[in-house]
Amino acid sequence: xxxxxxxxxxxxxxxxxxxxxxxxxxxxxxxxxxxxxxxxxxxxxxxxxxxxxxxxxxxxxxxxxxxxxxxxxxxxxxxxxxxxxxxxxxxxxxxxxxxxxxxxxxxxxxxxxxxxxxxxxxxxxxxxxxxxxxxxxxxxxxxxxxxxxxxxxxxxxxxxxxxxxxxxxxxxxxxxxxxxxxxxxxxxxxxxxxxxxxxxxxxxxxxxxxxxxxxxxxxxxxxxxxxxxxxxxxxxxxxxxxxxxxxxxxxxxxxxxxxxxxxxxxxxxxxxxxxxxxxxxxxxxxxxxxxxxxx
Amino acid sequence: xxxxxxxxxxxxxxxxxxxxxxxxxxxxxxxxxxxxxxxxxxxxxxxxxxxxxxxxxxxxxxxxxxxxxxxxxxxxxxxxxxxxxxxxxxxxxxxxxxxxxxxxxxxxxxxxxxxxxxxxxxxxxxxxxxxxxxxxxxxxxxxxxxxxxxxxxxxxxxxxxxxxxxxxxxxxxxxxxxxxxxxxxxxxxxxxxxxxxxxxxxxxxxxxxxxxxxxxxxxxxxxxxxxxxxxxxxxxxxxxxxxxxxxx
Numbered sequence: 001x002x003x004x005x006x007x008x009x010x011x012x013x014x015x016x017x018x019x020x021x022x023x024x025x026x027x028x029x030x031x032x033x034x035x036x037x038x039x040x041x042x043x044x045x046x047x048x049x050x051x052x053x054x055x056x057x058x059x060x061x062x063x064x065x066x067x068x069x070x071x072x073x074x075x076x077x078x079x080x081x082x083x084x085x086x087x088x089x090x091x092x093x094x095x096x097x098x099x100x101x102x103x104x105x106x107x108x109x110x111x112x113x114x115x116x117x118x119x120x121x122x123x124x125x126x127x128x129x130x131x132x133x134x135x136x137x138x139x140x141x142x143x144x145x146x147x148x149x150x151x152x153x154x155x156x157x158x159x160x161x162x163x164x165x166x167x168x169x170x171x172x173x174x175x176x177x178x179x180x181x182x183x184x185x186x187x188x189x190x191x192x193x194x195x196x197x198x199x200x201x202x203x204x205x206x207x208x209x210x211x212x213x214x215x216x217x218x219x220x221x222x223x224x225x226x227x228x229x230x231x232x233x234x235x236x237x238x239x240x241x242x243x244x245x246x247x248x249x250x251x252x253x254x255x256x257x258x259x260x261x262x263x264x265x266x267x268x269x270x271x272x273x274x275x276x277x278x279x280x281x282x283x284x285x286x287x288x289x290x291x292x293x294x295x
Numbered sequence: 296x297x298x299x300x301x302x303x304x305x306x307x308x309x310x311x312x313x314x315x316x317x318x319x320x321x322x323x324x325x326x327x328x329x330x331x332x333x334x335x336x337x338x339x340x341x342x343x344x345x346x347x348x349x350x351x352x353x354x355x356x357x358x359x360x361x362x363x364x365x366x367x368x369x370x371x372x373x374x375x376x377x378x379x380x381x382x383x384x385x386x387x388x389x390x391x392x393x394x395x396x397x398x399x400x401x402x403x404x405x406x407x408x409x410x411x412x413x414x415x416x417x418x419x420x421x422x423x424x425x426x427x428x429x430x431x432x433x434x435x436x437x438x439x440x441x442x443x444x445x446x447x448x449x450x451x452x453x454x455x456x457x458x459x460x461x462x463x464x465x466x467x468x469x470x471x472x473x474x475x476x477x478x479x480x481x482x483x484x485x486x487x488x489x490x491x492x493x494x495x496x497x498x499x500x501x502x503x504x505x506x507x508x509x510x511x512x513x514x515x516x517x518x519x520x521x522x523x524x525x526x527x528x529x530x531x532x533x534x535x536x537x538x539x540x541x542x543x
Contacts, residue, residue, distance in 0.1 A: 047543075050391045054540045072393040079543075083388035085379065087310045099303040100392050140388070 001064065003028040003148045003180035004049065009058035011044055018044045020204035022058070026148075026182050026197070031174050033195035034184040037293050040201045042184045043080060046152050050077055063148060073101070076146035078154055082137030086126035090117050090136050093125060094143055101144035111139040115169065131162040138169070149173065151183045155190060167194050188289045202293045212285070219283045221255040225264075228274035236271055237264065255280065300394055300402040308406060313375040320368040321414045324359050325421025328352070332429040339429060339436045348439040349426065353448060356422045361455060361511035362491070366504060368414065369462045370483035373407055377470035377479075387543025396537040400471075404529070407463055415452050419444070457518050458510050460525035461503030462487075468532035472539075503528065 004026040011019040026032040047053045094108045115135040155163045200208040227233040237244040430438045469479035490505035499505040506521040
């Protein structure tokens with residue numbers, strides 16, 4: 001069962017194709033990290049999901065049903081910067097939403113406590129720090145106990161402590177309250193400790209979708225060699241039928257058995273090349289992500 | 296559901312400049328009248344003894360209100376109410392609530408109309424105070440004769456309210472679409488100046504910004520036109536609001 005599903009989602013601004021067939025599947029009960037470089041189309045996708053943009057092509061299903069305003073009863077969201085009424089207090093900002101969602105008034109104090117803003121009293125939102133504003137916006141998204149929470153770069157502008165707080169909050173919401181969470185970011189490191197599933201968006205398409213373990217399985221080890229003359233060495237390696245290239249002062253080759261690496265070393269030294277270093281490199285998640293996005 | 300959306304919208308105007316404008320704008324003219332009368336006391340006993348005291352005071356207070364403060368107040372207040380969402384980055388939150396575009400549109404319009412009623416009630420209270428206070432504070436000034444609120448005066452209030460509605464609808468249409476609140480205010484101001492320039496002509500009866508001035512300066516029966524423009528501009532405003540490809 002998917003809490004959120006998009007099929008063949010396309011979107012075009014003027015003559016620019018922003019999304020080119022996004023098929024996103026967010027499993028119910030997951031924390032789904034939606035990754036992509038700035039301008040990859042993450043916010044456009046989220047705005048389409050929430051009905052803030054008119055769907056041009058493709059379909060969206062939320063909580064098992066096609067998009068309809070009523071479905072938003074089960075969805076909490078924070079898109080880009082927080083929507084806060086600066087002339088009102090934190091409780092008053094939430095009261096506006098509590099009236100529309102018709103949830104118990106006691107929820108206001110509950111969510112304020114959950115995000116650590118219970119002592120803000122008569123302080124108006126305009127006097128809040130960036131972190132406090134972000135937390136109040138998250139409180140607004142949680143107020144009506146949604147089963148799907150959509151957060152667009154919720155840690156933007158937060159200090160490291162704030163980022164950890166939000167991270168812990170997401171884990172708690174997911175584990176204790178069973179919420180499905182879709183959280184977008186342009187930094188894998190920021191969300192890789194939290195998410196159970198990942199979707200990587202690049203050039204308007206989903207380049208990867210699956211669990212963190214599945215992404216890890218995509219890692220391709222490589223051999224890196226440093227010699228006294230890398231250009232000559234690359235030619236010599238190529239003669240052995242091995243694709244090699246120079247990257248940042250190192251020769252990069254696909255992973256090879258130890259025997260072949262030893263033979264290669266002998267051939268290079270036989271050509272009077274000094275071999276300074278040979279090592280096998282396993283890519284971390286960040287590199288896999290960057291490679292996917294750059295391809 | 297609409298009641299809850301309206302209540303929510305009503306709370307947003309708390310401590311806003313639009314609310315302050317209702318208070319300040321409605322009591323400005325009566326406050327000036329009180330001040331002038333407290334300073335220039337000479338002719339007051341004769342003035343307060345007149346049979347037509349209340350209609351005269353009503354007429355003099357409405358002069359600036361009908362021509363200046365009511366249309367300009369409507370232009371400013373409507374733009375400021377819509378601006379609350381733009382300033383707070385609030386449209387995207389409003390549009391992701393499980394509420395129809397019609398409910399959002401009508402709730403905001405409802406808030407503006409209730410604020411207009413507040414404005415007129417306060418203005419009437421201010422006129423009453425302008426009549427009573429000098430008599431209460433100054434020696435030798437009698438209390439005015441007759442009653443302040445009469446059926447014709449209530450009718451006049453209702454007609455001025457009706458005459459302001461086309462301005463409200465036109466400003467609302469523009470304010471919902473414009474991120475920069477100076478745009479609807481600037482256009483509204485120019486439209487009001489055009490109304491003043493044309494008020495003596497017949498063509499003014501077809502200009503939505505002119506009905507309060509026409510009513511005060513020329514009398515006349517253009518109220519049905521005002522109502523018609525209000526309905527037309529409100530429908531146009533809703534269509535433009537509901538059919539936007541990009542919301543928030």
